[in-house]
Amino acid sequence: MSKKQQARPDGLMYSTNKDFFEDFTPLDNDIETIAPNLQKLRISLDHKQRAGKVVSLVSGFVGKEDDLAALGKRLKTKCGTGGSSKDGLIIIQGDYKNKIIAWLIEWGYTNTK
Numbered sequence: 622m623s624k625k626q627q628a629r630p631d632g633l634m635y636s637t638n639k640d641f642f643e644d645f646t647p648l649d650n651d652i653e654t655i656a657p658n659l660q661k662l663r664i665s666l667d668h669k670q671r672a673g674k675v676v677s678l679v680s681g682f683v684g685k686e687d688d689l690a691a692l693g694k695r696l697k698t699k700c701g702t703g704g705s706s707k708d709g710l711i712i713i714q715g716d717y718k719n720k721i722i723a724w725l726i727e728w729g730y731t732n733t734k
Contacts, residue, residue: 654684657729664718664725664733676704677718679711679725699724 662681668674679696682689686707693706696713700720704713713721725733 652684654688658731660684660730660732662725662730662733664721666716666718674714675716677713677716677721679713679721680709682709682711695728696721696724 660682662679665678665680667676667678679693682692689709689711690706693704693711693713696711697704700713700715700717702714702717704711706712722733
């Protein structure tokens, strides 16, 4: 083992070489957004860890973060409320479950529940 690489007691090894991650590309960039009719989106209501306020959650999106953000923005605009989209999850403030399901089916997300 060189001086630039050291092993920790738990077996994990790290490197101080600045070029170590040169060819590394995150997996998130490799995921292509699949067609809307193939997406299996699930809409649910949640109020845990939100001070008792209800939010509508859209989960199951497979694709790029930019496409998730675009769908989230479209839903937030349609609902006229706030929210966020991150980690494959769209959060819409308020109880809009039935409206979101109807809009997603109208937009081609036919495998939505």
